[in-house]
Amino acid sequence: MKIHEKYIEALKTIDNFVSVSEWAIKVGEIYPDLLEKANIEAQKQKNDTTGVREIAARISSQVPKYELDGVIEVDKTERPKKVKYITKEEFEENTKEDLEEDLEPLNRRDIEKHSEDKMALKELYRLDEFRNIQKAFKTFFNLDFELDHAKALLNKQDAGEHHPDNFQFILKYHNVKKSNNNWERFSIDEQISYIKKCVELQNLIADRMELSVDENILNSLLNRLKQIY
Template identity: 50%
Template sequence: MTTTINDKYLHALSLTSDWLTVSEWACKVADVYPDLLVAADAQAAKQKNDTTGLREIAARLSSRISSGGFGSQIEVDASERPKKVRFLTPTEQQQHEAEEVEEDLAPLRRIDIIKRDSEQLGVAEQYRIDEFEAISRQLKVYFGLDFEVDHAAALLNAKTPGKHHPDNLQLLLKAHNGKKHANNWPRFSFAEQKQYIEAAITLQTLVASRMSVEVETKVQASLLSRLEAVYGS
């Protein structure tokens, strides 16, 4: 059976269960297959631009990751820079594929739950939800902050799913909401919610000029007052 270059790349990655950056993966390839490094060094020497064999291997790995050349045999974490990868065993591949299907279907499940629960809401409760959503959008417009309306008890929590109801809503920064995912977190009291938003605005104000973001601090009190009016206990 012929061993392809892809097979060698994947074999080198499979020797560790850790997440590796592309550069670390390239070093691993060079350690396991020194002949590949020798060949890459020779090719790099012929190029006009300043490069090395190790950088050439890393570039090839990066290109194959971007084009899907490793298929489902690796998992990529692009949440940070530089991105990291890890090898997936056949069992892990099946589990990973099942999780991806579940994640792809999750938005549709959330829509169905929200539609079902919304039918039970009164006018005042729907107004409160609308205000949460409006305030979230306005925090983006006036402060450049990506707040999302979060269900403290997650709608898709496997054990104790929450309801789409204003008493279950809070505002979280997108990064924090992504970490929360389908977990249940204790809902902020309004005092905690206010402190959380004010802290985010304070941090944003410190770097606003460097990020070319215009911060409108005059509307802060108004938005927080509106939020308090609909927040509930």
């Protein structure tokens, strides 16, 4: 068995995502001969290193190839990145899901454009005002609210409509968690409470961000939101 194959065999014994360092430690546990050889090579290095570090460096250099070959899944949302062994079937399923995610923005935009083409003037005004308020929160409070569809446009069981009655503001983090699930839309009171809580958090670090929280602007935006919600 080749060395890179032993690396993969070691990873197969771990069920969850692990860092490259943890992977290297597992390689040393299962293949002590590789660790011994790496320790000897490490002693010859001018820089301060160990056998485990040498193995980790070699694995790290192979991660892009392993990912391309479809034998590992890489979670890059954390630092350091984490990896997990996957089967051929899991790789094919992940590839299918990735394709669907890549096409989602196009599908969503097609739905939105089709709906906007049929909107009455009043609904177009509400849509435009939602977007203007969204931009204002970014400009004056550095808050990246996303204009979310409470009933998701791409929900496979019960798709929502692209219509102001289905809009709400939520932070990107919450929208990612929501994904294509359907949530009950905020009432106007809940929406205002949500926004105020977000502003409160910004207020805690306003000085560090050189941000001035203006209550008059906030109240003006909330009043505008009440008119179109």
